[in-house]
């Protein structure tokens with residue numbers, strides 16, 4: 001009889017996706033609310049990254065709307081240079097994102113080890129990331145959310161003239177930490193927890209990592225997705241020269257530097273970057289967003305970027321099919337992850353992740369737990385079509401703290417025990433447009449290297 005109790009339960013692959021469908025492998029990263037580990041789907045044998053977020057911690061840190069927003073936005077996008085969502089589900093303890101696995105590590109990891117990257121490598125990443133950003137920005141720009149079938153047919157000629165929703169997506173968190181390489185060395189955008197949709201009204205909420213924030217975010221007069229091209233410029237500069245273009249010891253020094261300091265180049269800049277490359281960096285780091293490189297409206301900025309001579313070596317026609325050989329191939333033998341994550345999991349974790357059946361009774365949940373239960377819905381890329389939640393995704397209100405203006409509750413920052421210690425204080429900001437999750441991650445400049 002004893003053998004019966006130990007026999008593994010059959011797995012229902014036809015039912016909703018859950019943690020029993022995966023073999024849990026090594027731990028490769030740690031985020032603000034949970035961890036990231038490699039998993040293998042037991043039926044397809046495909047490897048993925050499993051990002052899991054502790055629900056109680058998420059409620060405590062008032063991050064429920066952010067997690068739901070990230071889940072919804074990720075369902076919507078699918079692009080070769082974005083870390084795409086493949087499955088989403090939850091159990092009593094955690095929310096789970098199953099994502100494309102990136103075995104090459106993040107660019108912060110490589111930058112810290114190498115000091116700086118060759119211009120040619122950075123150009124390749126900038127091309128791939130530009131393609132990802134242009135996709136996000138343009139993603140369904142015109143979004144018809146009127147269901148024509150709900151109107152009498154006599155109204156149809158008039159209805160075709162109805163204004164249609166303008167919809168843009170702004171990523172807002174571009175930095176080397178959020179650029180992941182696959183095992184072949186292709187760069188991908190990840191971490192969509194402060195990305196947001198918006199319509200015709202500009203965004204005003206202060207969100208992102210301060211060192212990468214465009215000046216128009218800091219002046220609080222409203223901004224659009226043009227900010228992402230600025231952040232791409234900061235990243236490219238940092239990757240090529242090993243230090244950021246604008247720096248400050250305090251938040252106000254950094255704000256001043258981003259808003260006012262002239263763009264300076266390291267003394268040995270011309271050894272690391274061609275004149276034409278510097279022209280591109282300067283173009284991204286233009287304070288006036290209407291003159292910024294990449295920012296001409298209706299996708300023209302991206303087309304202009306593709307035609308720029310700095311990108312002559314890039315074959316744009318095959319870029320998205322990943323046929324080009326990346327200039328830097330991460331060494332598969334050396335772990336491209338901080339080994340302390342796995343060690344910490346093995347030695348210090350007192351509640352290791354384990355697949356558990358759900359409790360039948362969900363009656364006594366707090367308002368936020370219920371919100372997660374209802375809105376962090378399951379997704380399975382093999383069985384479901386991707387869908388857009390817009391315009392509803394704009395106004396995710398925390399059940400506990402939301403106001404009638406639709407303001408999302410604030411999300412405090414990365415805990416101090418983040419092993420890499422890259423993010424410092426996080427404070428809440430307020431969004432007047434209601435579509436902007438409110439978060440600022442001010443950054444301690446701890447990992448900078450100074451050139452003479």
Ligand SMILES: Nc1ncnc2c1ncn2[C@@H]1O[C@H](COP(=O)(O)OP(=O)(O)OP(=O)(O)O)[C@@H](O)[C@H]1O
Nearest residue numbers: 028029030031032033036049099100101102106191
């Ligand atoms: N798809 C992936 N494949 C491989 N490693 C990943 C993947 N996603 C994340 N990681 C690793 O896990 C680390 C933590 O990622 P995660 O997105 O959870 O944390 P984070 O950047 O701090 O975001 P958050 O603000 O959501 O906590 C990353 O820096 C990366 O090294």
